[in-house]
Amino acid sequence: MLISAVEAFAMTDEGQGSVAATSGLARRLCALALLAASGGLLASACASNESSLFIRMRMAPTEDCTVACGPGEEFMTEDSVDAAFNLSHSATLLVGNQIVQRGDSDVLRTETSRVQLYEAEVRVADLAGNPVTEGYVVPITGLVDPGTGDDPGYNCTQVLLIDGATMDSLGRRSAELGRRDIEVVATVVVRGRTLGGQEVETAEWSYPVRVCFDCSPCVTHPENCCTGSTEKVCQELDEIERTCSGRRGPIDCRDLGTTCEDYKARRL
Structure with a gap:
């Protein structure tokens, strides 16, 4: 009777998909415990909520x-x-x-x-x-x-x-x-x-x-400034306001380490 009950439980748990794989295994283990043990003491610990x-x-x-x-x-x-x-x-x-x-x-x-x-x-x-x-x-x-x-x-x-x-x-x-x-x-x-x-x-x-793809403005300074030059002319360039994750905004080639066009070409 125990085997058939567990098999029936497993059949009803099929098709859950990868998202529920962990909880599906937990439910199977809990079902075995609940069938084998008397009382409902394990029920709260095994519940999927x-x-x-x-x-x-x-x-x-x-x-x-x-x-x-x-x-x-x-x-x-x-x-x-x-x-x-x-x-x-x-x-x-x-x-x-x-x-x-x-x-x-x-x-x-x-x-x-x-x-x-x-x-x-x-x-x-x-x-x-x-x-x-x-x-x-x-x-x-x-x-x-x-x-x-x-x-x-x-x-x-x-x-x-x-x-x-x-x-x-x-x-x-x-x-x-x-x-x-x-x-x-x-x-x-x-x-x-x-x-x-x-x-x-x-x-x-x-x-x-x-x-x-390529819908944000990207500012390319003189190429040597994009690639990390410490020349005075590069250090005097205006800072570009950073754009936070999840929002689109201006991109500074100095943050890319290369010109905007070179960086985009590598992404395609």
Whole structure:
């Protein structure tokens, strides 16, 4: 009876896809434990609950391109990237933790509900849902405290929304279409582990990104200045205001280490 029940459970869990691979395995192991053990003591530890951990938003950089992390800070609803000058694209995401606090100093019980983030799974698709490239898993970091009362705990983590291969593919397509924007959606699942050893993951979170090729102004100074000359004339050149990640703006050839045209030619 135990074997047939486990087989039936495995059959119903097929077709989950790579995004749910980790949680699917956990559910199978939990099913075995629950079938073999009496009572429901293991149920809470094995439950798959995508509301415990969640992605709230993409944080907006400040004027100096740093990020303030918190639910009351500025956020962005769309990114724009020029593939001619960006090898890949990352964004800072705000992650919330709704697991209740369990620590109690009165009885010397440590807090086990903090979540250590360790990886994100990303898929990039066009607006019709067709995959642009295969999905990928990237390491991340961050420790998210449990909430207090009805308020979740929050922390930020940086996630690679568009990897190098995907950026190259989108950039070539934009160049073929005369620098037209290519609109895609990056779908992210963030995974973590509580200090008590419980695996948790977020529901899928989707975010739009516009990718173009050579749609940003690039300022080429005298070539020797672009390649790092320390001559006085190069040092006296006006500084160009830097553009933060996720926004398009002027590019300075001094940041590229070569002229704008040479750099773009290497990207195609």
